[in-house]
Amino acid sequence: MKLYKTNAAQILAASAGQKGKKALEKVTKEEQAKLSSEETTEKMISAVLTGVNRALPFSKSDDVTERVAQGRWAGLYDRAIGEIGTLAVRTGSSPDPHTGAVALPITLSSTYAQLDPGQLTSEYIYSRKSNPNRSAFEAAVAALENAKFGLAFGSGSATVTTILQTLEPKSHVLAIADVYSGTRRYFVESARASGTVFEYVEDLVADLGKYVRPNTKLVWIESPSNPLLKITDISAVAKQAHQHGMIVVVDNTLASPYNISPLDHGADITMHSATKWLSGHADTVLGVLATNSPTLHARLSFLQNAIGAVPSPFDSYLAHRGLKTLHLRAERANASALAIALALEASPDVITVSYPGLPSHPQRKLVLKQHKHNGAGGGIIAFRIRGGYESARRFCLHSRLFTLAESFGGVQSLAEVPGPMTHVLMSTEERAAIGVADDLIRLSCGVEETEDLVDDVLRSVESAVSWIEPTVMWEGPVV
Template sequence: MDMKSPTPGFATRAIHAGQESDPLTGAVVPPIYAVSTYEQDGVGGLRAGYDYSRSTNPTRTALETCLASLEGGARGLAFASGQAATDVLLRTICAPGDHVLIPSDVYGGTYRLFSTVYARWGVEYTPVPLEDLDAVRAAVRPTTKLIWCETPTNPLLRIADIAALAQIAHDAGARLAVDNTFCSPALQTPLALGADVVMHSTTKYLGGHSDVIGGALVARDAEQGDELYFHQNSLGGVAGPFDAWLVLRGIKTLELRLERHCANAAAIVELLQRHPQVTQVYYPGLPDHPQHVVAAKQMRGFGGMVSFRVAGGAAAALAVCEGTQLFKLAYSLGGVESLIEYPAKMTHAAVSGSSLEVPDDLVRLSVGVENIEDLMADLRQSLG
């Protein structure tokens, strides 16, 4: 299938991009190349460009090609985890003495990377509410090399204007990287809005089945893709062939799954808004969400993530998290099964006591694809 012109639709690319039938057997699914090294036809005579699987592996190549197609980028790179992908991005762009802007409610693991790893290396960072463009402009320094954006943010689901942030970054000679994990390319394509690099935890919606750990970067232009590849190969935190295959399998149903995630989340939001024990609901699809207009402009759906606050404080929030049955109390998100978590002591424990600390009455949901009536009944009984 010609994947270049005219451009096929999203679901078609998810199933076919980089995934041609195996030329030897005709298998319609890319094989898992569980191999470390490749025979050469003489010194330097590589077959199809493969020599050692840290550098390249056919199964990983299929995934990376598909990711680049879905995000509209020049090059995709697959990693062992989202943190490994983030590390390569930072090492590629930043050096000691450089400065990075991060969201004021950045994911706890990313905050830990900046505050305990890169701070020791001499990279400075400033948390900023990225939805406030004046605050972003005021925080930019001559040494700013990167704006690190999450939109929607985790766990407060704030929305940043990607196109506006790209302009601010480029005017300052910096780059914009967008963590697109919460949306996936099915709902949002930051490169088309001006971002330079997209990052994913492929563990989440791209994999979709809570059975793989992985990460990805997609670069908008080939030169930057080559820079990222150099560091990926040098540092070695690559996705293994079986993990790459699992993510590819998940991507095939990504668009279908996101339709159900979004529909179920919207119904859950409606329930939570009416419930007397819920004091606030965070969801970009709500008309009264502070950045709803921006979300509607740059997203093709409002996602499956919902956060809310509970009357009664921390004890009540903990009771809700521990009282569900279908919503499993667990880390992570984006799988077909619904999950519930308590950010203050779980995903965002790393920011406890800092200016980024999340409310202790906050509950986060990853709304799955189960029958919505069952999910709503589960939340009702847990809320009381």
Template structure:
């Protein structure tokens, strides 16, 4: 089944009682049992809900996986993966990482005796410098947030598997439309469903997709025990959003390319971070493991000052200055003070995340209007 057909149909069946083509919102906390020993697979809504189950089936199909588990946020999904570990275990991850993940790893889980190595994963061989008998998890983001670095998933998996290490990939920036980490050997795929999968800036949700039944049972146990579950209304909204995922992503990619090329040629722009450029450090890997290059990009001004960057962000009219990404509307973001503010400045600067970096989430508006907005804003700086 092709991706667009999966997006429209996977996980969704007509309601058996009414024939409704959309999965109903099962707004209930509990379910009536025939007897203590007999029930229809549902007992309490924290453990399972029919609307959420349909969404989980849809997400699994989109990622070519067997099992999907939804959480109340992307961080809730990430939290569940780290809870697979024990005190003394070690994790290898990127030094260019979403600020919320960094904050969780450093400020929540390190105090429980889990050690995190933040390294440059753009060269998979760097893993060999820190991997050891205590390493239990390799956490990958690709493309990375916000510097758009590309990590070779297959190369990382090859090293991890030799050392019996679980590989989890945050696939939020790419979405399953562009990239399927399970097909490249990863064990777990994480999504901030809030972003491209929901697609309309009206839901906060996370998800994990995987193939291994034992690992699924462990993560499902954590989900049910710890309770970071989404409600049926949010599950319904994401099911609805997914039906246009392929159409939205196609437009995000088209617009993203136009904006990236425009910025790269603009005399006031310093550097543009977008993996679709042939001179991007890992462009060949992006081309191999992705189907297109997405609608996310970052850039700096030649006048590399926070004052000029702020002036630009305050001058745009169509782009909204806001956190998050992946919605139909275009957003402009200042990582150093917004999405990555929890990362110490010295650590940000080591990875190249300077104070003046600006991140764009390119929406599905008419590209000419977006270009005109950027042009008028750049004329003011």
């Protein structure tokens, strides 16, 4: 972390002028004071010692066969104890009891042998209901979200669908005004099929009471929202919602559990498109949710099995493997996003920058209260530059390190213009009503070097507003 901040300072001093340098110095002094080298070193030593004690529960004289027979390996890492990095790496990653394999084998079997009719060999019966790879991924996500239960699905959309299936017909649902367009799209279709009424509220904290009806059953939050990065006070909303017997769902896809744990702030369910930060490599599609409620878990688990929208063993394996490096990837993405946001804020060619980690963010106090790591802003940035949509388009085509593509949260940095891409099914008027301008650009920071990303963004902004015709790096498939 400290290294990335130093690199960012060097970049900004050279490319963003004194304004950017002073802004970064302010962040460093006011918000990074607790990350002193002494404190960090002490924590690292403590974590190492804790890990050693946790990883050696048996003496060297124990026989391997005896350890396996006693089951002393099988549950060793079922629920690891420690910081988020330890949880990500260890939870659901017990060595194989038969071979001692450290990497969890991929179990492709669709069905499992029984010892006698109805007498199971293990907890597994049929892979639609459960699978070792899926179970391991679910356990790991639950651990990161500080939850008792985790359930994985075939996509983030399948997760949304399953949650809404718990509602009675003609229920009433409240959601943030700028809920993600894909979620809003399903809300519209769900309303047609089930009669559920969805209302979108600009300020849930201030106005929730005005919208509550006798049949209001659920509140849907994204914080930060996608793509505008607005923050909702989850604790304040949950307190009001629970007084009316409502369930609070937080889509934590954009922030990831590295930056915020919604259940700790009163949410009943937290969900993800695990395609994004959790998997982190743009090579699998799946969704996941976590909860501490046995009642909700029982209902959602039934629907998971009954509907059958579950991920394959291989997708579960990829997601679980990717999750093990979430803390490393997210830390780099956070640092790069802050450096880029500061550089953009200092550029005369930039109209607006939205990034929760900026001192200038209008909800910065709430971010400091709600986010981990001293108010980390995450790896996503939204901004607008001079020249309207054409400049936004040219920025994306000029960039060499931010691939023009939908999605976010992978190791590769991505850029998109939401208007004609993720939000294309919304009309111009609908997008304008929630604040998604046609020239809005959304960046997702990967794990490339921070200096290179900042340099690429500033160069692309300059080229875009100067109306320099870009050389398109990707021209589509060759036919």
